[in-house]
Amino acid sequence: xxxxxxxxxxxxxxxxxxxxxxxxxxxxxxxxxxxxxxxxxxxxxxxxxxxxxxxxxxxxxxxxxxxxxxxxxxxxxxxxxxxxxxxxxxxxxxxxxxxxxxxxxxxxxxxxxxxxxxxxxxxxxxxxxxxxxxxxxxxxxxxxxxxxxxxxxxxxxxxxxxxxxxxxxxxxxxxxxxxxxxxxxxxxxxxxxxxxxxxxxxxxxxxxxx
Numbered sequence: 001x002x003x004x005x006x007x008x009x010x011x012x013x014x015x016x017x018x019x020x021x022x023x024x025x026x027x028x029x030x031x032x033x034x035x036x037x038x039x040x041x042x043x044x045x046x047x048x049x050x051x052x053x054x055x056x057x058x059x060x061x062x063x064x065x066x067x068x069x070x071x072x073x074x075x076x077x078x079x080x081x082x083x084x085x086x087x088x089x090x091x092x093x094x095x096x097x098x099x100x101x102x103x104x105x106x107x108x109x110x111x112x113x114x115x116x117x118x119x120x121x122x123x124x125x126x127x128x129x130x131x132x133x134x135x136x137x138x139x140x141x142x143x144x145x146x147x148x149x150x151x152x153x154x155x156x157x158x159x160x161x162x163x164x165x166x167x168x169x170x171x172x173x174x175x176x177x178x179x180x181x182x183x184x185x186x187x188x189x190x191x192x193x194x195x196x197x198x199x200x201x202x203x204x205x206x207x208x209x210x
Contacts, residue, residue: 012183092123
């Protein structure tokens with residue numbers, strides 16, 4: 001297949017879980033979707049993706065992402081890659097806990113103030129998350145160039161999308177969050193190397209649709 005000179009990378013967050021609803025840090029705990037509460041958001045995402053052909057599908061290997069993928073896109077198992085590099089940040093000792101429980105702890109305040117650059121106790125730093133995402137993205141773009149991929153779907157986690165937005169949109173840490181079953185469409189062009197030329201919301205906001 002001819003090499004691609006343009007690639008759309010659609011990256012979406014998993015649907016609602018009980019821990020999302022309770023505002024608990026999930027991290028790499030294998031928490032399933034909260035059903036049927038998660039279905040509404042995922043139905044909107046499925047409608048948005050309807051009719052879009054994807055050359056490859058990447059997905060975090062955690063249950064909530066695999067369930068979301070099954071709800072929003074009829075992926076061929078042969079084109080789907082489950083990849084642990086797409087897991088959420090490991091929040092260590094903070095997993096299963098919420099802000100109200102942690103807000104008075106100095107170590108927690110220091111972690112928040114560092115915007116994740118300081119690893120939580122027993123967890124992973126933002127730099128470590130960026131390193132595994134950079135390895136994944138480099139591999140994805142090389143494969144797209146080699147195999148002529150034009151559109152790739154990825155189902156992952158909120159922290160992953162935040163870091164991708166910081167990398168590709170150069171936005172502030174706090175501006176990078178997305179809701180459940182929402183994400184971004186990154187457009188890459190290749191002219192001597194891959195460059196992200198644009199980013200837009202997925203699904204598109206109601207005011208932006210015809």
